Amino acid sequence: MTSVDAEPTVRVLIVDDHPLFxxxxxxxxxxxxxxxxxxxxDTAAEVPDAVELHRPxxxxxxxxxxxxxxxxxTRTLAERAPGVPVLILTMCDDDSLLHALRAGARGFLLKGAGRDTVLHAVRTVATGGAAFGPHIAERIGALLSGLGPAGAPQVLPMLTAREREVLDLVARxxxxxxxxxxxxxxxxxxxxxxxxxxxxxQVDCRAQAVARARDAGLGTD
Structure with a gap:
């Protein structure tokens, strides 16, 4: 963990395991x-101590x-330090959005977002707002209602199409x-x-994943 002595208006803690990024x-x-x-x-385990020490x-x-x-x-921080908002910045596609929101995230951006987009999101979240990258905000309603892009009911909507395909095969x-x-x-x-x-x-093993898959109708002929 690297510390930078500064007294900013908005204090930010970066959590990412890629040093160059x-x-x-x-x-x-x-x-x-x-x-x-x-x-x-660079690890989730460092986050609670870093938040306590640096007060971002x-x-x-x-x-x-x-x-x-x-x-x-994010879920741990929402329980231990609910006053510290989390802004997700990830390569994962927006099918992770619903899971992140349920964990307590206040914003969601994809890596590759422009500098101005990131700065605006940081300021928005810091002042109590919610921030979502381009093309993500329009998906929130569909994700929360369990509908896919075409409006059709979708099994386990937090998963991508490929993840559902993999889970179906696991369940088989x-x-x-x-x-x-x-x-x-x-x-x-x-x-x-x-x-x-x-x-x-939010499962820990293959057996639990199979149970969720079969409850949703996957893994059957």
């Missing part, structure tokens, strides 16, 4: 007169972190090797999908 994001934030990065963390006004949180996910860290009893072969992808890709599925469904 953190460096670029810090430079973009610090280029503004009213925002300063006061600390960085906003936590900029990635989802995919070593160990516990950024969504788990297929192992990772067979799933990779059927989908023509690498086993590592399957493992990554399953990790995302576990996080979004």
């Amino acid at each position: 953190r460096s670029g994001l810090r430079a973009a934030l610090d280029s503004s007169d009213d925002i300063r990065v006061v600390a960085e963390a 006004d906003v936590v900029l949180m990635d989802i995919m972190l070593p160990g516990a996910s950024g969504i788990e860290a 009893g297929h192992n990772n090797h067979r799933i990779a072969r059927e989908l023509v992808v690498a086993e590592k890709t399957v493992r990554n999908h399953i990790g995302h599925i576990f996080d979004k469904l």
Whole structure:
């Protein structure tokens, strides 16, 4: 964890496990007169102590972190430090949005958002508002109502189409090797999908995921 001594108007903690991305994001934030990065963390486990020590006004949180996910860290902060808003900044697509909101996030941006978009979102969240990137706000209503983009009811709407496909095969009893072969992808890709599925469904093991899948009608002929 790296600390930066500063006394900004809006104090920001960056949580991301990619040093180069953190460096670029810090430079973009610090280029503004009213925002300063006061600390960085690269794991979810560091977040509670960093928040207690540096008292940020906003936590900029990635989802995919070593160990516990950024969504788990967001949920923990919502319980322990509800006055510190979390702004999600991630490569994950907006199918993670509903899960992040349920965890207590106050905003959601995709990495690649422009500097002005990020700065505006930080200021908005810091002053009690909610901030969502382009093309994400228009999906909120559909996600919360459990509808897909075309308005049709969708099974487990927090999952992407590919994640639902993987979960269906898991529920059919297929192992990772067979799933990779059927989908023509690498086993590592399957493992990554399953990790995302576990996080979004808030389950800890394959058996729990299978139970959720079958409750939703997946894994049956």
